[in-house]
Amino acid sequence: xxxxLTGDQRALQAGVRALLEGRFGRERLRAAVGKPxxxxxxxxxxxxxxxxxxxxxxxxxxxxxxxxxxxGLPEAVLAFEEAGRALLPGPLVATHLAxxxxxxxxxxxxxxxxxxxxLVEWLDAADCVLGPGNAAGAVPVxxxxxxxxxxxxxxxxxxxxxxxxxxxxxxxEAAVAALLTAAEQLGSAARTTEAAVQYAGExxxxxxxxxxxxAVKQLCAQMLVRTEVTRSAVYGAAVTGDPVExxxxxxxxxDAAVRNARDCLQVHGGMGFTWEADVHLHLKxxxxxxxxxxxxxxxxxxxxxxxx
Amino acid sequence: xxxxxxxxxxxxxxxxxxxLAAALPTLPPRPDPLDWPARRAYDxxxxxxxxxxxxxxxxxxxxxxxxxxxxxxHLIFLEETELAGAPYVGANFVGLLHAGPTIAAEGTPEQxxxxxxxxxxxxxxxxxxxxxxxxxxxxxxxxxxxxxDGDTYIVTGSKIWxxxxxxxxxxxxxxxxxxxxxxxxxxxxxxxxxMPMNAPGVTVRPLRTLTGTAEFAEMFLDEVRVPxxxxxxxxxxxxxxxxxxxxxxxxxxxxxxxxxxxRTLRALAAAARANGRWDDQELxxxxxxxxxxxxxxxxxxxxxxxxxxxxxxxxxxxGNGGSVFKLRYSHARQxxxxxxxxxxxxxxxxxxxxxxxxxxxxxxxxxxxxxxQIQWNIVAxxxxxxxxxx
Ligand SMILES: Cc1cc2nc3c(=O)[nH]c(=O)nc-3n(C[C@H](O)[C@H](O)[C@H](O)COP(=O)(O)OP(=O)(O)OC[C@H]3O[C@@H](n4cnc5c(N)ncnc54)[C@H](O)[C@@H]3O)c2cc1C
Numbered sequence: 001x002x003x004x005l006t007g008d009q010r011a012l013q014a015g016v017r018a019l020l021e022g023r024f025g026r027e028r029l030r031a032a033v034g035k036p037x038x039x040x041x042x043x044x045x046x047x048x049x050x051x052x053x054x055x056x057x058x059x060x061x062x063x064x065x066x067x068x069x070x071x072g073l074p075e076a077v078l079a080f081e082e083a084g085r086a087l088l089p090g091p092l093v094a095t096h097l098a099x100x101x102x103x104x105x106x107x108x109x110x111x112x113x114x115x116x117x118x119l120v121e122w123l124d125a126a127d128c129v130l131g132p133g134n135a136a137g138a139v140p141v142x143x144x145x146x147x148x149x150x151x152x153x154x155x156x157x158x159x160x161x162x163x164x165x166x167x168x169x170x171x172x173e174a175a176v177a178a179l180l181t182a183a184e185q186l187g188s189a190a191r192t193t194e195a196a197v198q199y200a201g202e203x204x205x206x207x208x209x210x211x212x213x214x215a216v217k218q219l220c221a222q223m224l225v226r227t228e229v230t231r232s233a234v235y236g237a238a239v240t241g242d243p244v245e246x247x248x249x250x251x252x253x254x255d256a257a258v259r260n261a262r263d264c265l266q267v268h269g270g271m272g273f274t275w276e277a278d279v280h281l282h283l284k285x286x287x288x289x290x291x292x293x294x295x296x297x298x299x300x301x302x303x304x305x306x307x308x
Numbered sequence: 309x310x311x312x313x314x315x316x317x318x319x320x321x322x323x324x325x326x327x328l329a330a331a332l333p334t335l336p337p338r339p340d341p342l343d344w345p346a347r348r349a350y351d352x353x354x355x356x357x358x359x360x361x362x363x364x365x366x367x368x369x370x371x372x373x374x375x376x377x378x379x380x381x382h383l384i385f386l387e388e389t390e391l392a393g394a395p396y397v398g399a400n401f402v403g404l405l406h407a408g409p410t411i412a413a414e415g416t417p418e419q420x421x422x423x424x425x426x427x428x429x430x431x432x433x434x435x436x437x438x439x440x441x442x443x444x445x446x447x448x449x450x451x452x453x454x455x456x457d458g459d460t461y462i463v464t465g466s467k468i469w470x471x472x473x474x475x476x477x478x479x480x481x482x483x484x485x486x487x488x489x490x491x492x493x494x495x496x497x498x499x500x501x502x503m504p505m506n507a508p509g510v511t512v513r514p515l516r517t518l519t520g521t522a523e524f525a526e527m528f529l530d531e532v533r534v535p536x537x538x539x540x541x542x543x544x545x546x547x548x549x550x551x552x553x554x555x556x557x558x559x560x561x562x563x564x565x566x567x568x569x570x571r572t573l574r575a576l577a578a579a580a581r582a583n584g585r586w587d588d589q590e591l592x593x594x595x596x597x598x599x600x601x602x603x604x605x606x607x608x609x610x611x612x613x614x615x616x617x618x619x620x621x622x623x624x625x626x627g628n629g630g631s632v633f634k635l636r637y638s639h640a641r642q643x644x645x646x647x648x649x650x651x652x653x654x655x656x657x658x659x660x661x662x663x664x665x666x667x668x669x670x671x672x673x674x675x676x677x678x679x680x681q682i683q684w685n686i687v688a689x690x691x692x693x694x695x696x697x698x
Contacts, residue, residue, distance in 0.1 A: 001317065001380050002310045003607070003614040009309065074309050197692045212695040214681075217688035221635075224687055228632050229604050236607035239311045248600030297593060304596030307577035 003235070005078075012075055016082040019055055023048060024086055029278070032089060033146050036275055041140070041149035044090050044111055044125035053108020057083075057092070058099040066100055073176070077183040077238040084187025084257075087281050089147040091122040093180045093292075094130060097173055102128055114177065115153065116293050123151040132174075145284040174293060175243045178250045179234070181292050185253035186227070186234050188282045192257075192264035193223040195279065199268055210267070219263045226256040244306040251299035257286035311610065313380070321384050327361055328392040335395070341521050348433060348475040351398030355430030364428040365404070372412035373424045379616040383563060383609070390564035391571075399472050403427035403434035405561055407480040409553040410500070414541045423478070423502065435476035437467040437503070437527055438550075444469075445682050447482070448494040448547065452529060454483035454501065456536070461485075461501060463509075463532045469676075473512045473525040479503045481534075482550060485543050500546035502538040509533075519668045520659075561677075562637055563609055569644055570602045572663075576644075580651045594647050601640045608633055631683045632691075638673035638680065645670045 005013065032042060052058065060076050062068020069075075076096065083092055094114035095105050104110030104127070113126035115133035119141070129135045138151035197220050200211030210216050230252045237249040261283035265272035272279050294302060313321070335354070339346035358364045367382035368374020377385070397404055408427045411419055426432035443450040452465025463483055473479070479502070486497030503510070509532035514522035541549035577595055580586040612629050645667035649656035656664060674680045688694045 001313050001383075001610060001614060002617065003610045004618060005309060197694065200694055209695055211688075212697045214685065214697060217694050217697070218681070218684045220692055220694060221684040221687035224692060225632050225635050228629075229608055229636050232607035232611045233600065233604035235309055236311070236604070236610070239309050244599075245603060248603050251597060251600045252604055299600070300593035300596035302596070303599040304577065304592045307574050307595060307599055308581060 003239070009075060009078060012071075013078045013082065016055075016057075016079045017085070020082055020086040020088060023051055024088055026278075029087055029281075033281065036146070041124060041143075042089070042147060044122060046111075049090060049095075049111060050108040052092075053106065058096045058108055059106040060096070060099075062100045062106055067106060068100065073179065073241055074235065074238040076176075076180060077234060080180045080183035081187035081190075081234075084184030085191040087147065087188070087278070087285060091126065092184075093177050094121075094126075096180065097177060098128070098130055102130075116174065117291075118153050118155075119291055120151040120153065121148050121288070124149060143288075145281070145288045147281065148285065148288050150288070172243075175241075175246045178292070178294060179237055179246045181289050182230075182234050182237070182246070182250040182253035185250075185257035185286060185289055186230050188286055189223070189227045189230060189253070189256040189260040192260040192279060192282050193220070193227050196220050196223060196260075196264040196267040199271075203269075216267060219267055223260045223263050226252075226260055230256040244302060247294055247299040247302040250294055251296055251303065254286070254290040254296060254299075258283065258290060261286050313384070317380055317384060320381050321388060324363070324385060324388050325392070327363075328388065328394060331357055331361070332392055332394060338395075344472065344474050344522070348399045348472070351395060351400055352430035352433065354395040355397075355400050355404075355428075359429045364430075365408075365424075368408070368412060368424075368428075372408075372420055373428050374412075379560075379613045382560065383613045386560065386563035387567055390567040396564065399433050399475060400427070400430060402436045402471070402476075402480065403432065403478075406436060406553055407434040407478070407502075410480065410549060411502075411540055413552050414500075414549045418537075419502075419540060432477045433472070433475055434478045434480060435470050435473045435505070437470050437473075437479045437481040439467065439469045441466060441468050445679055448498065449488075450482055450484060450498065452481070452483050454485050454499060454534070456485070457533075459536045460533045461499075461536060461539075463501070463503065463529050463534055465529050467527040467529070469515075469524045470512075470527050471524045473505070473527055474514055474522070476505050479505055479527070482546055485546075495547045497544050498546040498550075499543050500540045500549045501534050502540065503529075503532065503534050507532050507534065517669075518671070519665050560609070560613070562633070565641070566602060566605050566609060566637065569641060570606070572644060572648070572666075573598055573602060576648055576651050576663075583651070583653075585651055585653065591647070591650050594643075594650070598640070598644055598647060601636075601643075605633070605637055605640060608636075629691075631678075631686045634677070635680055635683045635687070641673050642670045 056069040057079060059068040060071050060079060064070040091111060091113040095112040098112040099106035102110060102112055105112050110127045111125050112128045112130060113120060113122045114131040115129055115135045116131045117133060120135050120138055123135055123138055133153065135153060138153045141150040141152045143150040200216050200220055201209055203210050233249040233252045237245040261279060265279045268277055268279060271277050339350045355364060362375065363385065365374035366377040366385050367379060370376045404427060408424060411423050438447055440450050440452060452463065452467065454461040454463045481501045481503045483499050483501055484497055485499040486492050488494050488497060509530040511528040513526045515524055515526055517523045573595065580591065585591055612633065645663060648663040649667055652661060652663060655661055659665060689696055
């Protein structure tokens with residue numbers, strides 16, 4: 001047993017982080033977010049999508065003989081964790097899952113989204129829609145997340161979320177999607193922890209840095225605990241690929257991402273409530289990801305069932 | 309990231325399982341929790357069995373009487389003994405998990421030869437005399453005084469919350485050898501002594517906990533003479549000596565318990581199914597969330613053990629990472645037994661059900677070995693690097 005990142009895995013992690021800092025750093029992020037207010041949905045940056053394709057982001061798990069990178073779920077999890085940190089927009093999980101089955105997905109020439117419930121992300125931008133649901137008749141929603149356009153499938157349509165369809169292939173696809181979403185949430189939770197700690201060390205009140213106040217320390221410590229427990233859960237699930245463990249990872253990761261973003265906001269005071277600070281972007285995206293299958297209740301049902 | 313066990317590790321597991329399967333059925337019945345001498349006899353007899361079979365001090369270095377096993381083998385040992393329902397370390401806790409490792413790390417060859425073998429064989433039981441009535445979280449403010457008189461220290465003061473002091477042979481004692489002053493900061497002036505519990509002047513008065521049993525005691529020390537030869541480390545260097553190993557309590561100390569909690573959780577689900585409370589969606593989902601929680605804590609344990617393995621840390625899981633684990637685990641354990649109470653319904657008020665006393669004792673987990681508030685401070689200051697404060 002050696003449940004730690006290998007040298008190659010650490011290199012991959014650093015490589016993806018550097019790639020995203022170069023291609024989608026803070027300036028690009030803020031430019032993409034733009035100003036609040038009504039307007040057309042943000043377009044998907046096709047050039048960035050192809051760059052991600054070139055870098056192997058979508059083809060990561062495809063065998064080398066099929067033009068992929070030939071890596072496994074743990075490596076994909078590390079890459080998606082970085083995407084979550086960087087708030088990288090777009091239907092990353094669906095396009096990654098489609099690599100190898102849908103032409104152009106692996107290279108980032110196609111944009112693929114997924115429907116399995118009431119909400120569909122990036123429907124207008126997508127070349128193709130996968131998943132057990134049906135996006136026909138979906139109407140646009142004023143998305144809370146400025147970087148995730150959403151459509152809503154009308155009630156009663158056959159897009160309503162089912163427990164992942166009986167076909168084993170589909171179920172395992174849904175589980176991988178849940179795991180990669182959990183990895184994005186983990187990256188976000190780690191990032192907001194860092195942001196809170198950094199701000200707590202810089203901002204001064206009452207003649208000392210606010211990080212010296214125990215109430216602030218406690219918030220930061222709890223953020224780290226959530227992050228590290230989630231990391232073990234997500235990495236463990238990536239190694240075993242066990243669907244119940246994946247449901248647990250998603251449950252903990254959703255909780256960590258949402259609560260860490262909220263605590264980060266609190267640590268930033270009034271600054272945390274502004275459009276300029278990035279923390280609201282983390283919170284809003286975390287909310288969007290938490291709605292993906294399995295939601296907290298759905299995950300808890302899976303996990304409870306496994307106890308019997 | 310690899311969660312598979314090597315052939316050697318699997319082999320170790322198989323042999324251990326075989327031994328446990330043969331050894332456990334021959335154990336005497338569990339003692340009455342109110343009868344400490346019987347508990348000591350039971351716990352030390354089990355330790356003796358482990359010793360004879362070569363499983364005592366598994367992960368201790370060979371020159372400390374251990375087997376030099378890897379952290380992963382130690383993890384397997386803790387997992388398998390719990391899965392098999394073997395006795396918990398019990399009265400051997402302080403000797404095996406704290407005083408022993410401290411002596412192994414900081415003691416002289418003579419001290420190691422004197423004290424370590426009887427810890428491993430279960431012949432001698434240790435307790436930990438750190439906390440005082442006025443020095444709990446702020447341990448460094450301790451006031452029990454030791455004054456040098458030739459080749460002995462004369463120790464006067466009082467200790468409190470000393471677990472299983474009633475049946476201990478030795479006490480790892482922190483004393484003040486230099487009063488705090490402008491020149492001597494609080495963490496200086498503290499010295500680590502091994503005090504024989506039968507020395508004249510030692511009075512132990514058991515304290516009843518809220519579970520109804522006497523798990524810990526007050527200790528009054530009235531001019532107790534402790535040989536200078538019983539000092540581990542230098543005079544006034546006891547704080548450092550203690551910190552070398554204090555964090556082990558927060559590392560692998562709870563491995564067996566996490567395994568046990570996962571089993572309890574399955575038993576809760578089965579009980580809820582049997583009594584109809586499983587139909588309560590909220591309760592069912594609480595159990596589901598706890599499943600995620602304890603699975604993650606198990607993975608975190610494997611993560612920490614793997615780190616120890618890589619750094620060659622033969623002693624287990626050192627460092628502040630243990631604080632992250634302890635914080636989450638102690639709260640999760642309390643949630644688990646709160647869930648048990650919901651499964652039991654009105655039956656949760658009946659002490660004859662195991663889960664009721666377990667629920668009561670879970671309340672100590674966020675206090676003992678450093679309260680949650682103190683752990684949050686440790687995480688914030690030592691891991692996150694936030695400024696120190698009082
Ligand atoms: C079951 C059990 C077994 C024990 N066994 C032993 C043993 O064998 N040997 C031994 O030496 N000790 C033992 N202890 C003692 C234990 O280590 C102390 O209880 C613990 O360190 C807390 O100290 P205290 O009880 O004095 O509480 P206090 O330190 O008085 O704390 C009271 C409250 O104030 C909070 N607080 C204190 N300081 C701060 C701070 N700086 N910031 C924020 N909050 C703070 C605490 O978190 C707590 O909520 C045991 C305790 C228990 C419950």
